[in-house]
Amino acid sequence: MKRYDKHFKEEAVRLVVELGRSVATVAKELGIHENTLHKWVSQYKEHKENAFPGSGNLLPEDAETRRLKKMIADLQEENAILKKATAIFARHQK
Numbered sequence: 001m002k003r004y005d006k007h008f009k010e011e012a013v014r015l016v017v018e019l020g021r022s023v024a025t026v027a028k029e030l031g032i033h034e035n036t037l038h039k040w041v042s043q044y045k046e047h048k049e050n051a052f053p054g055s056g057n058l059l060p061e062d063a064e065t066r067r068l069k070k071m072i073a074d075l076q077e078e079n080a081i082l083k084k085a086t087a088i089f090a091r092h093q094k
Contacts, residue, residue, distance in 0.1 A: 004032075006052040012037055013044045013051075 004012075015026045016037065023041065027034040044051045 009040050009052045010044070013040050016041055017044065 012026060012030055012032070015021045016023055023034055023037050027037045030037075040052070
């Protein structure tokens with residue numbers, strides 16, 4: 001699958017959004033599928049300057065979600081360790 005950089009996507013979207021050109025015309029001129037350009041336009045309209053974060057990068061809200069999920073997993077692991085330790089200490093106190 002061919003990959004396009006952020007600049008290419010932004011320029012393609014700009015031709016449609018700012019200059020009012022049709023998706024079909026721009027897609028044909030750039031040699032990309034119309035559905036691909038429709039998707040890029042939708043992503044741009046939803047995320048504006050955060051659209052097209054690049055390979056391996058996340059949108060800011062996705063990065064925050066990932067960070068919070070990791071924090072929850074870490075806390076759950078710490079909680080499980082503390083429960084086991086409490087059970088061990090309770091057995092030794094009897």
